[in-house]
Amino acid sequence: MALTILLSCVAILLATSALAVAGARKSATTFCVYSVALAVSVAALSIACWMLLTNPGSAATMQLPIGLPWLGAHFRLDVLAALFLVVINLGSLTASLYGLGYGRHEPTPGRVLPFFPAFLAGMNLVVLADDAFTFLLTWEFMSLTSWALVMAHHRDRDNAKAGHIYLVMASFGTLSLLLAFGLLAGPDGGYGFDAIRSATSSPGVSATVLALALIGAGSKAGLVPLHVWLPLAHPAAPSHVSALMSGVMTKVAVYAFVRIVFDLLGHPLWWWGAVVVTLGGISAVLGVLYALMEHDLKRLLAYHTVENIGIIFIGLGLALAFQGNDMPLAAALALTAALFHVFNHSVFKSLLFFGAGAVLTATGERDMEHLGGLIHRMPLTAIAFLAGSTAISALPPFNGFVSEWLTFQAILLSPKLPQWPLKFLVPAIGAMLALSAALAAGCFVKAFGATFLGRPRTSASQRAQETDAFSLTAMFILVLLCLIAGILPGYFIDALAPVTQQLLGAQLPAQEQLRWLTIVPIAESRSSYNGLLLFVLIATAGWLGAYVIHRWASHAVRRSAAWDCGFPDASPLTQYSAGSFAQPIRRVFGTLAFHAREQVYMPAPGDTQPARFHVSMRDLVWDSLYAPVERIVGFAADHFNKVQSWTIRAYLSLVFSSVVVLLAVLALWN
Amino acid sequence: MELIVDALVQLVQLLLVLSIAPLLTGYVRKLKAHLQRRRGPPVLQPYRDLLKLIRKEAVLADNASWVFRTAPYAIFATTLIAAALVPTFATGLVFSPAADLIAIVALLGSARFALALAGLDVGTSFGGIGSSREMMIASLAEPAMLMIVFTVSLLAGSTQLSSVAAYVQGPELGLRVSLGMSLVALIIVAIAENARIPVDNPATHLELTMIHEAMILEYSGRHLAVIEAAASLKLLLYFSLIACMFAPWGLATAGQGFADFAIGVGSYIVKLAVGGFLLAVFETGTAKMRVFRVSDFLGAALMLGLLATLLLFVSQRG
Numbered sequence: 003m004a005l006t007i008l009l010s011c012v013a014i015l016l017a018t019s020a021l022a023v024a025g026a027r028k029s030a031t032t033f034c035v036y037s038v039a040l041a042v043s044v045a046a047l048s049i050a051c052w053m054l055l056t057n058p059g060s061a062a063t064m065q066l067p068i069g070l071p072w073l074g075a076h077f078r079l080d081v082l083a084a085l086f087l088v089v090i091n092l093g094s095l096t097a098s099l100y101g102l103g104y105g106r107h108e109p110t111p112g113r114v115l116p117f118f119p120a121f122l123a124g125m126n127l128v129v130l131a132d133d134a135f136t137f138l139l140t141w142e143f144m145s146l147t148s149w150a151l152v153m154a155h156h157r158d159r160d161n162a163k164a165g166h167i168y169l170v171m172a173s174f175g176t177l178s179l180l181l182a183f184g185l186l187a188g189p190d191g192g193y194g195f196d197a198i199r200s201a202t203s204s205p206g207v208s209a210t211v212l213a214l215a216l217i218g219a220g221s222k223a224g225l226v227p228l229h230v231w232l233p234l235a236h237p238a239a240p241s242h243v244s245a246l247m248s249g250v251m252t253k254v255a256v257y258a259f260v261r262i263v264f265d266l267l268g269h270p271l272w273w274w275g276a277v278v279v280t281l282g283g284i285s286a287v288l289g290v291l292y293a294l295m296e297h298d299l300k301r302l303l304a305y306h307t308v309e310n311i312g313i314i315f316i317g318l319g320l321a322l323a324f325q326g327n328d329m330p331l332a333a334a335l336a337l338t339a340a341l342f343h344v345f346n347h348s349v350f351k352s353l354l355f356f357g358a359g360a361v362l363t364a365t366g367e368r369d370m371e372h373l374g375g376l377i378h379r380m381p382l383t384a385i386a387f388l389a390g391s392t393a394i395s396a397l398p399p400f401n402g403f404v405s406e407w408l409t410f411q412a413i414l415l416s417p418k419l420p421q422w423p424l425k426f427l428v429p430a431i432g433a434m435l436a437l438s439a440a441l442a443a444g445c446f447v448k449a450f451g452a453t454f455l456g457r458p459r460t461s462a463s464q465r466a467q468e469t470d471a472f473s474l475t476a477m478f479i480l481v482l483l484c485l486i487a488g489i490l491p492g493y494f495i496d497a498l499a500p501v502t503q504q505l506l507g508a509q510l511p512a513q514e515q516l517r518w519l520t521i522v523p524i525a526e527s528r529s530s531y532n533g534l535l536l537f538v539l540i541a542t543a544g545w546l547g548a549y550v551i552h553r554w555a556s557h558a559v560r561r562s563a564a565w566d567c568g569f570p571d572a573s574p575l576t577q578y579s580a581g582s583f584a585q586p587i588r589r590v591f592g593t594l595a596f597h598a599r600e601q602v603y604m605p606a607p608g609d610t611q612p613a614r615f616h617v618s619m620r621d622l623v624w625d626s627l628y629a630p631v632e633r634i635v636g637f638a639a640d641h642f643n644k645v646q647s648w649t650i651r652a653y654l655s656l657v658f659s660s661v662v663v664l665l666a667v668l669a670l671w672n
Numbered sequence: 673m674e675l676i677v678d679a680l681v682q683l684v685q686l687l688l689v690l691s692i693a694p695l696l697t698g699y700v701r702k703l704k705a706h707l708q709r710r711r712g713p714p715v716l717q718p719y720r721d722l723l724k725l726i727r728k729e730a731v732l733a734d735n736a737s738w739v740f741r742t743a744p745y746a747i748f749a750t751t752l753i754a755a756a757l758v759p760t761f762a763t764g765l766v767f768s769p770a771a772d773l774i775a776i777v778a779l780l781g782s783a784r785f786a787l788a789l790a791g792l793d794v795g796t797s798f799g800g801i802g803s804s805r806e807m808m809i810a811s812l813a814e815p816a817m818l819m820i821v822f823t824v825s826l827l828a829g830s831t832q833l834s835s836v837a838a839y840v841q842g843p844e845l846g847l848r849v850s851l852g853m854s855l856v857a858l859i860i861v862a863i864a865e866n867a868r869i870p871v872d873n874p875a876t877h878l879e880l881t882m883i884h885e886a887m888i889l890e891y892s893g894r895h896l897a898v899i900e901a902a903a904s905l906k907l908l909l910y911f912s913l914i915a916c917m918f919a920p921w922g923l924a925t926a927g928q929g930f931a932d933f934a935i936g937v938g939s940y941i942v943k944l945a946v947g948g949f950l951l952a953v954f955e956t957g958t959a960k961m962r963v964f965r966v967s968d969f970l971g972a973a974l975m976l977g978l979l980a981t982l983l984l985f986v987s988q989r990g
Contacts, residue, residue: 374795377737388739388789397782398775410774410818414825417985429822429981433815433974440814443781444807447788451803456795457735520769529831532770536753536779539767544749551726551894558729558893565733565890566796567877578792578800586808590967 004049005062005079008087008130011046014038015123019116026112035115036101039122043095046126050087057081057500063132070135076194078132081500082265085341086129086257089348092483093250094122096476097242100356103472104242107363113154114240121147121246125254134183134193138176141258145172145222148251151243152235164234171221171231179218179258182211186266198266208267212274215262216281222255224308225315226285227623232308233292237300237368241359244300248307249352253344256314263322264337264505272421275323282319283431285312286438288623291595294445294587295619297580298368299358302449303351306394309438310347313409314340316431320412321506323424330508332415335523337502338495338510339408345494346401346487350393353480357387360469360477361453365462370449370580375458379466384454386477391446393484396439399537401487404521406439407531408495411523441587448583457574489533492519588617596620678766678926681933685765686756688937689912693755693904694718696911696944703952718904722897730893733794743790744891744898747783751902754779755909759916761936763834764926772831773821777814780865780909783902784810791887802886805963809871809883812970813861819977820861823854824917826984833913837920850987853980855918860973862910866903868951870961871969874903883963908944915943 018038025031061080069075079087101118108114124144131137149172153165185207186198203211221228236248263270289308296302317340324333358368360383367373377384393400413435416428458464468474487494492513499509513521520532551557564570592598596619603614648656698715705712732740757771757779771779784806791803825831827848828839839845864871867884877885888899916923922939924932961969 375735377739377793378735381738392782392785395781395785396778397785398771398778403775403778407774407778411831414822414831417826422985425985426982429819429978432822433819433978436815436818437811440781440807440811443785444788444811447785447792447803447807451789451792451800455737455739455789455792522769526769527830527832527835529772529774530769531772531775535767535770536775539753539770540746540749542749543752544745547748547752547898548745551898555726556729556894560729560731561734562731563734564794564796565731566794567798567889570796574795576797577795578797578804583792583800583804583807586804586963587811589964590808590812 003062004053005064005077005130007049008046008079008126009064009066009077011042012123012126012130014042015119015126019118019120019123022115022119026115031115032105032108032111033102035119036098036105039119040095040098040102042119043091043098043122046087047091047095050084050091053079053084054081054088054497054500069139070193073133073135073193075136076132077130077136078195079130081504082257082260083129085498085501086253086344087126089253089345090122090125090129090250093246093348093352094125096352096356096480097246099479100242100245100359100473100476103470104240104356104359104363106470108240110154113156114151114243117147117150117154118243121151121243124148125246125251128254129257132195134187134195134198137258138180138183141179142176144251144254145176148239148243148247149235151239151247153238154240154243155238158238160234161238164231164238168231168235171228175218175221175228177218178214178221182214182218182262185211185214186262195266202268205271208271209274211267212263212277215259215267216278219255219259219262220281220315223252223259223311223315224255224285224289225281225311226288226308227627229285229289229308230624230628233296233301233304236304236307237298241300241355241362244304244359245352245355248304248355249348252307252311253348256311256318256340256344260318260505263318270322270326272323272326272419272424275319275321275326276421276424276427278319278322279316279427279431280319282312282315282317283434285309285315287312287434287441288595290438290441290445291591294441294448294584295592295596295598297370297452299361299370299373299449299453300355300368302370302445303354303358306354306442306445307347307351309442310343310351310394312438313406313435314343314347316340316435317343317409317412320409320416320428323419323428324412324415325506327419327421329415329418330506331510331524332412332418333506334502334508334510335408335415336412337506338498338523339405339412341498341501342408342491342494343402343405346393346405346484349480349483349487350390350400350402353386353390353477353484354394356473356477356480357383357390360473361466363469364466365460367460367462370452372460373453373458373463374456374574374577375454376463376466377454379463380454380468382474383469383477386474386481387454388450389481389484391450393488395443395446397443399485399488399533399540401484401491404488404491404531404533406435408523409435411529414529415524441591444587448580451578452580452583456577459574459577459579489537490519491531491533492516492521495521592619596622675766681762681926682756682765682767685760685762686752688760689755689905689908690752692941692944693908694722694901696908696948697904699945700907700948700952700955703949704956707952707956718900722901725892725897725900726894728893730895733796733890736794736890740790740793740890741895743786743793744895744902746786747790748898748902748905750779750783750786751905751909754783755905755912758909758912759833759837759920759923760912761940762924762926762928762933763837763916763920766926768832768834773824773833773836774818774831776833776909776913777817777821780906781810781814783906787887787899790891794890796890798886798889802883802889805883806887809864809966809970812967812974813864816857816970816973816977817861819974819981820854820858823850823977823980823984826981827851833916837916837923838925840917841920841923850980850984851918853976853983855914857973857976857980858914858917860969860976862914864966864970864973866907866910869955870958871966873960911944911947912940914947915940919943
């Protein structure tokens with residue numbers, strides 16, 4: 003029943019998409035498309051929540067006679083799928099609501115509206131798919147619709163390049179997944195997930211599947227070094243689509259990884275965890291370092307997605323390591339942390355992209371060096387963006403902290419692991435996680451400070467207007483969720499219990515009954531956290547302090563010019579910019595990570611030329627991994643180009659000789 | 673009934689840290705003055721400063737937003753709660769399960785986030801210098817802090833400060849090199865976090881070197897008072913943290929009698945006095961370092977923390 007409703011939701015979305023093509027030129031289409039998407043998301047979200055919270059124990063399955071004739075299309079709704087459906091539909095709900103306001107500013111609605119519902123449908127279908135063929139088909143559908151949305155403003159040269167790189171990386175990722183499923187299905191070709199689950203594969207095959215899943219899902223999720231497309235493509239799309247791609251589609255990739263490795267592949271080996279944890283740690287640190295060097299607000303947010311995906315994969319890797327050593331409770335803790343972070347990241351990343359979209363609409367600027375002082379012009383957007391910044395920086399009492407805290411608790415269990423490489427690796431990963439959290443806080447001080455605080459740097463940011471009510475509602479729903487998940491995490495952890503039970507056969511102890519809603523992952527003598535209590539205590543202490551001082555001491559205020567140590571400068575260009583804010587961190591970390599070099603050209607005394615300051619940075623991942631491939635492809639293309647101008651005789655002889663060679667190979671093979 | 677008593681003890685701890693934090697700051701200042709052969713302001717001077725400041729009007733820059741006005745209270749409240757959750761004279765207090773060591777460090781992170789934003793709010797170059805350097809130092813101090821947490825929790829099997837204190841007091845400790853290393857690392861982190869010499873100098877407004885003072889340059893009146901109070905609370909918090917983790921002697925446990933609590937308070941004051949003396953001696957004997965040498969200083973803390981963890985693994989096997 004639940005599955006039928008969900009599939010009907012998908013069908014409605016696809017129909018809307020078809021109708022939007024027909025009505026693309028009508029102005030009412032924008033409103034209709036987003037309203038339908040909103041209604042459908044609400045329905046799908048309620049079904050998914052109901053499924054996750056009541057946990058009926060058995061999964062609903064359904065087979066439709068479409069797709070391959072001998073296979074059909076299998077769909078299945080279990081708690082894992084339900085969890086990711088919650089994430090997807092929460093994202094689409096808020097994005098549709100936001101789109102109701104934001105979509106009105108869209109210059110080319112015909113390039114966005116038909117693809118938006120189709121993209122939502124694609125993401126829902128991936129999670130529901132229960133055979134390899136349907137999975138790959140819907141996965142590719144999701145990739146292509148999102149690509150179309152990235153190309154919505156294709157006349158911009160950067161966007162065209164972003165779309166090109168995205169298309170190449172997406173095809174490459176799907177190819178890896180195709181091979182992974184091929185290996186999983188074995189020579190008999192049992193493409194249903196049931197058949198795959200019951201089959202056992204040799205360690206070599208399992209390891210290959212793991213590697214392929216890491217490449218396939220990791221490239222969509224944005225794991226370093228497969229992240230290069232993400233900071234180009236995500237910001238290129240309209241902002242609510244950026245929010246969906248960064249906040250939700252990367253989670254579908256996480257789902258693919260969890261489904262393949264935790265569900266289909268069977269019992270993990272300990273070193274799988276080591277590989278995944280290492281990739282996660284590198285992504286977390288590099289992602290945030292890239293973000294710190296970035297001055298484009300939306301691209302900065304996209305790089306933070308790389309960081310947060312890293313944190314999620316640290317959790318997943320730890321779960322694999324613990325499960326490989328038959329420590330199900332520790333594995334359940336690590337997986338809970340990862341899945342909770344999946345939810346949290348989808349919430350605050352959507353929120354932040356909505357905020358960036360509001361800034362973009364109000365000022366036409368994405369470059370933080372041209373913004374500033376927006377807190378006076380857009381006070382509500384500023385509050386929402388501040389809440390999102392606090393959450394993503396893993397600061398209590400917001401939600402980002404809770405999932406990172408749980409990840410730390412899982413890391414602290416690593417000494418119990420028997421393998422020495424893991425014992426040495428995991429503490430280092432813990433330090434990397436702490437580093438990325440601290441750098442993220444620095445990065446969001448920079449992002450919020452340069453955009454919303456200080457004095458306006460351009461006339462565009464001086465004249466900005468607060469965004470519309472739909473967008474604000476969408477943002478404040480997410481702010482509320484960030485706060486609720488931060489101060490009442492026990493309920494969310496309990497909701498994740500059936501998922502870990504299904505995947506690992508273990509779950510964390512129930513948190514709901516504990517005194518004052520404290521969360522205790524293992525034992526109270528070991529560690530506990532109570533966001534509600536902290537929130538109440540801090541709010542009371544702050545309010546009481548302010549009240550006492552205002553009541554009995556002084557509440558007089560005088561406005562005056564800034565003091566600035568006696569040297570105030572009237573030009574807003576003298577205030578700290580995003581680039582200058584990041585300079586100390588660039589000097590400490592960037593010298594190694596980006597080969598950052600600073601050159602100062604100081605003219606001789608008496609010379610009237612201006613002094614110049616130049617920073618050069620290299621993207622080492624691109625230079626060492628992608629640039630060689632690019633060169634090889636370019637070289638090969640140059641040389642095969644000659645084939646194009648061959649005569650028909652030459653072509654015929656080529657075809658003939660290929661047939662002969664193939665036949666010869668076949669003959670030798672048999 | 674029991675709950676009320678527990679809550680009262682917790683409240684006493686909160687009021688204790690709130691009331692003696694400025695005293696500690698004044699005491700360290702006085703000692704430093706003596707070591708430099710000056711007479712120095714009286715020990716109670718910080719209280720007078722705070723009283724004077726909260727009665728003055730606050731001067732706000734023209735374009736200061738609500739962030740600038742609310743940040744001091746947020747910083748103060750967060751630091752106060754964090755300081756009240758670190759065991760001072762007794763462990764196992766009623767609110768202590770609310771936050772373990774990681775959460776306490778993160779609370780300080782929240783306070784720092786608010787302060788750094790406030791530094792950027794007015795849009796001056798000094799505020800920016802302070803915020804940007806503060807976040808750079810934090811990015812180095814937090815991983816080091818986590819390695820310390822890792823070492824301690826590896827030994828005590830807990831990140832809960834009460835359990836750590838109980839373990840260190842217990843019989844199974846013995847002599848631990850790792851614990852010594854993490855103590856040194858923690859002291860380095862504490863110095864950096866509290867803007868003390870050699871990382872920052874709380875007594876200067878020399879523009880090229882200041883960090884903390886640069887961020888709060890635009891503050892005046894009651895806002896400045898609240899931030900100063902939070903800064904002394906943070907110093908006290910790190911003293912309590914070091915005392916609780918590495919010198920938990922004399923700590924009472926919740927539920928014990930009045931005499932035990934009195935011993936706890938007495939020993940806490942003695943620990944603060946000794947710690948404050950050591951800090952004053954250290955600060956007097958050290959020179960402020962260049963900002964970009966701080967990364968080496970904190971890198972040493974990180975390496976010590978990492979070594980401490982690895983040493984534990986090696987020694988556990990043997």
